[in-house]
Amino acid sequence: MSDQDPAPASDPARGGRRWSRGLGYGAAVVLCAALAVVLGVANPPRDEGVSTDRLGPEPGDTVAGYLDRARDSLAGPDDGDRWALVSFGDYRTAGELPAATTGVRVGQALYQVPVPRVATPLVAVQVPGGDTALRRSGTDAAWQLTDRLRYTVPDTRPAQILEVAANRLRAGCACAPGVVVRAPLGRLRELADRPGIRAVQALPADAVAGRFAVAPLLPDTGDPIVPPADDGPVPAG
Numbered sequence: 001m002s003d004q005d006p007a008p009a010s011d012p013a014r015g016g017r018r019w020s021r022g023l024g025y026g027a028a029v030v031l032c033a034a035l036a037v038v039l040g041v042a043n044p045p046r047d048e049g050v051s052t053d054r055l056g057p058e059p060g061d062t063v064a065g066y067l068d069r070a071r072d073s074l075a076g077p078d079d080g081d082r083w084a085l086v087s088f089g090d091y092r093t094a095g096e097l098p099a100a101t102t103g104v105r106v107g108q109a110l111y112q113v114p115v116p117r118v119a120t121p122l123v124a125v126q127v128p129g130g131d132t133a134l135r136r137s138g139t140d141a142a143w144q145l146t147d148r149l150r151y152t153v154p155d156t157r158p159a160q161i162l163e164v165a166a167n168r169l170r171a172g173c174a175c176a177p178g179v180v181v182r183a184p185l186g187r188l189r190e191l192a193d194r195p196g197i198r199a200v201q202a203l204p205a206d207a208v209a210g211r212f213a214v215a216p217l218l219p220d221t222g223d224p225i226v227p228p229a230d231d232g233p234v235p236a237g
Contacts, residue, residue, distance in 0.1 A: 053207050055085035055180065056215035061225045066217060070201035074192060079184040083107070083209065084202040086191065087178040087217040094138030094176065098131040100196065101179055104187055105129070107209070108180040109137035110216050113165040113173060117232025120165045121145065124180070124214060138176070142169035160234040167237055178216035 057066040073084075091114060092100060111123045123141040127133050145166040152159045169175055183191070185202060192200035199217055217225075 053203050053212035054215070055083070055201055055203060055212060056087075057217055057221075057225045059226055062223045063217070063221065063225065064223075066201075066225065067199055070199040071192070073202045074185055074189045074200060076185060078205060079186050080205050081182050081184055082188065082202040082205060083207050083212065084181050084183065084188050084200055085178060085214060085216060086181055086197060087199040087201075088176070088219060089196050089198040090219045091174040092176045093172055093174045094135050095172070096174075097134045097137070097176060097179060100194075101134075101181060101191075104181040104183040104191060106134055106179050106181050108214070109134060109141070109176060110178045110180065110214065111138065111141040111169060111175050112177055112216075112218065113168050113175045114218075114220060115161075115164065115232070115235065117229045118161060118164075118234055119228045119230035120161055121148075122215070123169075138169050138172060141175075142166045145169070157234060164235055164237060177218050180214060 057063075070085075070087075086101065088100065094109065097106070097109060106127045109125045109127055111125065113120045123144050125137040125140045125144070127137060143166075145162050149159060149162045149166070152162060165175075181188075181191075188200050188202055191197060198219070203212060218228075
């Protein structure tokens with residue numbers, strides 16, 4: 001064996017060096033883990049929070065109680081832009097929405113096809129701006145429901161409801177119970193006084209788009225406000 005040959009694996013000196021090196025690595029790992037725990041305690045992850053903002057009545061509300069709460073939401077001197085729900089006194093067609101919302105920016109058009117004792121889905125259509133997009137929002141709602149049909153078991157009640165609702169929206173039905181708008185409080189108060197407007201409810205000024213729930217006060221809702229019945233026959237068209 002030459003002088004340059006490595007020591008055999010059983011060499012005690014080499015084994016000792018490996019043991020001490022492994023011990024050093026292990027101590028470093030333990031130290032890093034302990035440091036991570038300390039840093040985690042000192043700097044806990046930021047709580048993103050859960051949004052609880054909601055536009056529309058709560059289940060169990062009375063109509064009068066909700067109308068009072070909506071009216072109160074428009075009070076105050078602040079005139080910054082607010083997100084607000086406009087609930088109509090009767091269902092509107094897409095073509096009627098521009099005239100009903102003159103002077104305010106519509107962010108969403110809401111559609112829920114009225115069918116007696118059948119729970120049809122609420123559809124929110126984003127409106128990028130302008131009356132043209134608002135007038136075609138009923139057709140856009142129909143396409144949303146048609147897309148849902150692709151993922152629904154055929155020939156079931158849910159599929160039948162989606163098909164009927166999409167067909168009626170595509171035919172231009174009066175199926176819009178309200179819209180979501182953005183405007184100053186003063187303009188919202190003026191909007192609330194217009195004929196055919198049942199309620200306008202504003203959110204706080206710090207409400208963030210896309211971080212609040214929406215459930216319009218339907219024109220045919222009675223007291224107490226509860227989810228609609230779904231025990232009636234689904235019409236053929």
